[in-house]
Amino acid sequence: MATIKKTLSTKTDGQGYSQILIRVSIDKDKKLRLKSGIFIPQKRWDNTKERISYGKATGTERIEMSEKETRLKNFEAKVLKLCEISPKDILTKEWIESVLSVCDNIEVSQLSIPVINELLDKSQNPEKYENRSFFDHIIDFRDNAKKKVNGKREGDKSDVWKKNFNVLVRALRRYEMFVRLSDKERRNFTLDIDTISSETLSDIESYLRNEYSLLEEYPKIFEKIPASTDSRRSPKPQPRGNNTICALFNKLKAFFNWMNEKNITTNNPFKGYEGVVSEKYGTPYYITLEERNTIADFDLSAHPQMEIQRDIFIFQCCIGCRVSDLLKLTQSNVINGAIEYIPLKTKGERQNVVRVPLNTRASTLMKKYKGVDSKGRLFPFIAAQNYNDSIKEIFRLCGITRAVTVINSITGKEEQRPINEVASSHMARRTFVGNLYKKVKDPSLISSMSGHAEGSKAFNRYREIDDEVKKATVSLID
Known part of the structure; x- marks a missing residue:
């Protein structure tokens, strides 16, 4: 960790002011001397405490010294931050001074190598930024x-x-x-x-x-x-x-x-x-485990393509991933009896691995389609929009058509729609989260398998959905 020692130059300018000098010790072998550009009267420097001393100053001089003390603290903080974030080989007197000359308006907390490089580039190549x-x-x-x-x-x-x-x-x-x-x-x-x-x-x-x-x-x-x-x-x-x-x-x-x-x-x-x-947003709507099983066990032999899409939907209900992740799953994602993946939606932001153990139904479906897809994926997927259209038709064929309350995305008003008309791949994700939440009221555990970010507003809405728990609670005051 770099350390700083401050001294006051013995040289004075025409007004009797001297410059505060900085000596930076980066390690035993590397020490740099920097000029702060801050000048004060000799009598206002406390060499023992290495600080500006203006206890007896009054009026304009007191204001001036206070401002320079603030500048000195900022200068010192920036030098230490540069030593902390920069590779040792670029830490030279010339480089630090060039950086300090272009970052007057940058807060210490905002300093980073990309920011510094851009500031230096702007100062050296202004035509690029005009x-x-x-x-x-x-x-x-x-x-x-x-x-x-x-x-x-x-x-x-x-x-x-x-x-x-x-x-x-x-x-x-x-x-x-x-x-x-x-x-x-x-x-x-x-x-x-x-x-x-x-x-x-x-x-x-x-x-x-x-x-x-x-x-x-x-x-x-x-x-x-x-x-x-x-x-x-x-x-x-x-x-x-x-x-x-x-x-x-x-x-x-x-x-x-x-x-x-x-x-x-x-x-x-x-x-x-x-x-x-x-x-x-409205309260999330999804299918119950009974409805999911009805769809899973329904005879769709007369509709072989629908049967494939039905199986994919049921598998998605069992692992709760987004369709963008579902379409990319291969056997390499199956590790020790669980699906592991990094969600595409947050891949550039968080590298958290989502791990979902495979239940019996999911494992059976996966074995059913093993080796079928020419691209090596877990299932023979079709385009996401065609998948959504198939889900709506599958719900209708299976008789899952009860009314649900939804928010009209254009008017923002509530309306009732048959669930088959609003069914989509995302309902599989909601079915996974919603039914798990009914069984286990542990947001951290469930979100670790759904890939929701901590504090997700989308996930928090599931806390509003459990009518059975609400009825049981109200019955306590009968």
């Missing part, structure tokens, strides 16, 4: 942002997160072009990190909510707006619900927070913005 567009910055965020864990930025964002983030980027590109084409007074409109205001956010929110109807109102304008940045045009915009808008705005807000942290801009239009309200 006239960067809003989309240059937002793509930079997408590719380089880190997951925040326990207040620290660590771990790359997952590919799934980046894919979802691209939805926001494409929507903002369309918004920018729509403004140019629809408003004669703003033909040169561009999104700018320094000028986007809360009013701009309101306009973006309105666009996102109404893009599908704007397409019908201004068809000629949308003919000129590319649906995406690649040659393949995306499907026409669909109505977006409040939760979708919230998810997009949360990503945009994270982008501005990142820009503020990196001191690229001081502008943050989300401060005081009261537009998008919080996401609204």
Whole structure:
């Protein structure tokens, strides 16, 4: 661990001020001398305590010395942080001084090698950073942002997160072009990190909510707006619900927070913005173990392709993984009677291995399809959307059609729907979590097998679902 010794230079300037000097001992063999750039009167230095002494100073001088003491503490903290995070071979007097010269506005807690390298690059190659567009910055965020864990930025964002983030980027590109084409007074409109205001956010929110109807109102304008940045045009915009808008705005807000942290801009239009309200989710609905077994044991021999998809769905109900993970499972994921995998959704953020022991039903299904898939996967999977369509039809064929209360994703209002119409691969995950939670009220144990993050809002909703426990509890006061 590096240590610092502070002394006051014997040389004085024209005002009788001397510079505070720093000697850094990195180890026995490496010691560096640095100039702090902080000058004080000789009488204001306590050599024994190695600090500025201004107990008897008054007025302007006291304020000046107090400010310089703060600067000195910050200087010392940054030097120690650099010694802590940097490889020993780059710790030279010249390198430390060059870093300190470009990080005046950076908090000690924000210092990291990537941040330092970017600051140095900006100072040495300013032309690279001039006239960067809003989309240059937002793509930079997408590719380089880190997951925040326990207040620290660590771990790359997952590919799934980046894919979802691209939805926001494409929507903002369309918004920018729509403004140019629809408003004669703003033909040169561009999104700018320094000028986007809360009013701009309101306009973006309105666009996102109404893009599908704007397409019908201004068809000629949308003919000129590319649906995406690649040659393949995306499907026409669909109505977006409040939760979708919230998810997009949360990503945009994270982008501005990142820009503020990196001191690229001081502008943050989300401060005081009261537009998008919080996401609204209903109580999770899922099938009971009895319904699951009805589906598992139903004779689907007349529908051989449906039988395969039914078996995959039941297997997913037994291990509770997301469909993105399910589609990638092979025999290599089967270890000592359990399925082991790192969830794709959080792979770049957390490397936690999820391990789910295989019950008898899951093991039987796995053996049934061993060696069947040409790609070596556990099951002969089809496309995720076709899998979801099959699940709905399987529920109907098996007579699992009871009504459930769901939240309409567009209107945000509750409505009753037959469960077969809203069934999907994600219901298998909910079935796994919900039925386990009924049996064992241990969130930590269950989330270790479902791959939910600690404190997950999605997981916490399962605490609301157990009517049987609620009835039993209320009966205690009969």
